Amino acid sequence: MKKISLLGATGSIGQQTLDIIKSNPDQFKLVAFSIGDNIDLGKQIMKEFSPSLMSVKSKEAYDRLVSDSSGQTKIIFGEEGLIEVSTFHSADVVVNAVVGSVGLIPTLKAIEARKQIALANKETLVTAGHLVMEAAKKSGVDILPVDSEHSAIFQCLQGENRKNIEKLILTASGGSFRDRTRAELETVTVKDALNHPNWSMGAKITIDSATMMNKGLEVIEAHWLFQIPYENIEVLLHKESIIHSMVEFNDSSVIAQLGTPDMRVPIQYALTYPERIHFANANRLNLWEIGKLHFQKADFGRYRCLNLAYEAGKIGGTLPTVLNAANEEAVAAFLSGKISFLKIEDLIEDALNKHEVIMNPTLEEIRTVDLETRHTIQKKLAK
């Protein structure tokens, strides 16, 4: 029985993680979890899974929850609460499914506490890959990818010697606007952007898919997870999302991982690794039914955010932190109707250009740069 601590239980990955725990009660037990402000869903999770610990984002939500809780689950709040959940004593695996750079400190604390990490929070590796990988190595902790592309690569690498990797090929669906020209992107709406053709995901990542920043962040994530230079990481457009990613080896062999697009598969693999267990509700792959798979070169002119991410990643230091923070702010502004879709990349590019890079940043420096970047963009948008 694996005991699981889940950060970000009400989000898309969080909910699908709970679905796997629920379907396999003899394999998994939820012992602790965190939520943002969705109190109703938090209560429901408490009732259904009876975990020992729950953390909410705000004091206000905490007060409301405590007043009508049965007392079986200890309730806490804030950043401290998130850390307590990520280091909960009886947890074997910590699933980090929070969105944004708020996921970084809990990941580091969980590593320190020698928990196995199932990582869905990209920002952790994007902003502090050097610190996280070093800490994981020092503590002897596995970082198991939950993202479908990284899970695919991780699966392709089982039993392989990493020194034989020629390149990683990350596939990209192209997001909700893959068939539109740049000119057509001028006038797209939030509703259009949220309509992803293949994957059902949270709002932030769906917009990131439309701008291709999601793939850019994944390239940086792959660089750190698998310790591969950016020159050897390629992005390939593949609109069906059937091949989840591939690895080319030095003998020219390419190994790919395939399946129907369902995030529960990579989540479950991270939870059962190195084992696999039966997935009863899987929508199994029928290639004869699909018939054709399509591939296209990723056009950096069309997807400027992808280019920005490669540039930020290659230069490194605090630049990926700026990329990520600027993106989070820009996407939030787009979602709330403050800016147009193409303005997202303008804001990010501008933030990158103005930043003076600090190489090998400490956690403190990363936090400062993250806050400064957000602040500058917020001020700019308030004008």
Ligand code: MG
């Ligand atoms: Mg992905």
